[in-house]
Amino acid sequence: MIRNLDLDLLRSFVAVADLGSISAAARKVGRSQSAVSLQMDRLAESLGFAVLERRGRAVMPTARGAAFLEDARRLLDLNDRVLTQHVHGTFAQPLRLGFVQDVGEDVMRRILHRLSASFPQAPITVRVCTTATMLNKLRAEDLDLAVGFRAETDLPAILLLREPMVWIAARQLRLERDVPVPLVMFENPCVCRSAALSALTAAGRAFRVAFTSPSLPGLMAAVSAGIGVTVRSPRALRPDLAVVADLDGTRLPDMELMLYGRPGARLPALVKVEEILVEELRREHPLYAVA
Structure with a gap:
């Protein structure tokens, strides 16, 4: 036995x-x-x-x-x-982490639960901001690790996962072929905004920016209200939203989430933090996880 x-x-x-x-x-x-x-x-x-x-x-x-x-x-x-x-000894130094808003509340909850259990004495600071802001803070050593979208940088980086980008709108929204596509977008810089504009331009579809926000909840509220369509990953879908199928001819790239570190040697505790981040992000979407 x-x-x-x-x-x-x-x-x-x-x-x-x-x-x-x-x-x-x-x-x-x-x-x-x-x-x-x-x-x-x-x-x-x-x-x-x-x-x-x-x-x-x-x-x-x-x-x-x-x-x-x-x-x-x-x-x-x-x-x-x-x-x-x-x-390994009690680690009591601050853990300073950055995340883009698209990481999602459920994943953040699991990550923070595991971090607080593993490092009960360590103050945890989380910044939710753009990838560009996080990279600048990593270079300035104001952050230790950050999860953001792929960007050109010389900082240490690990590919966490790939997800498809999709057009998302309120279920009741109907798009007319000869009317400019109303877009609900993040402020610049934003990989989804750039992908949306490039895809519509390449397909020859007219468009207009109908709503802009720096906040993901604000963005999704506008989409839910029927103001226009946005580009996000499928994790942004809710019962009142749907993938837009009639934007024919538009081709969106995949969205890539990266784990970025700051230059220099890593503290042993950060190796454990990195392991938790990788496991939880890849666990969230196993079909698109990096094999």
Whole structure:
């Protein structure tokens, strides 16, 4: 009868479940692909049921594996919290993080919950702002890590995930082919604004900027009110909104979220913070996660 779970097996299992790939998980945990495959066999043998199955080209948790996954996450979180607080020493320096608004409230809640559990003595400061602002603050060492859109920079950066950009509008909004498309946009600079204008120009569609806001809630309120259409990721959809299908001929690029760091050596605690950010952002959208 099993008495103890091997946390290394659980860590590899969570990596496979998040990334949908044995090879990607192997790179993340620093093992060979064959070693991770053997680990998954050992975990299944220990538990008495298969934890993974292949679906097309992806490797996904089985029904019982999915039920076990959240418990595995909790065990790993507890292990990491104990190590942080009692083995690696208490970290009490401020953690200064930046996020673009598109990261989303649910992901932010999970990130902050894990950070407060892992670093209970550390004051946490979060700046929600544009990617350009975050990059400037990283260079000035006013931020430690930031999650923003892809930008040209010499700062350390990791690709977190790719998402499709889509046209979004209120369900009741109808667009006429011979009327300029009313746009609801962020202020410049904004990757979605640039993508929208470029796509409409390339397709030969006339447009007008009907509403501008620096706030995502303000932007989505205007869209919900039927003022016009916007370009965001599918995570911005709500029951009263829909993807606009009649903007034919327009081609939008993918949206890429990056994790940026500041120049110089990283404190050991920031390595753990970076790990939490990567896991939670990639966990949110596994279909578009970087494999």
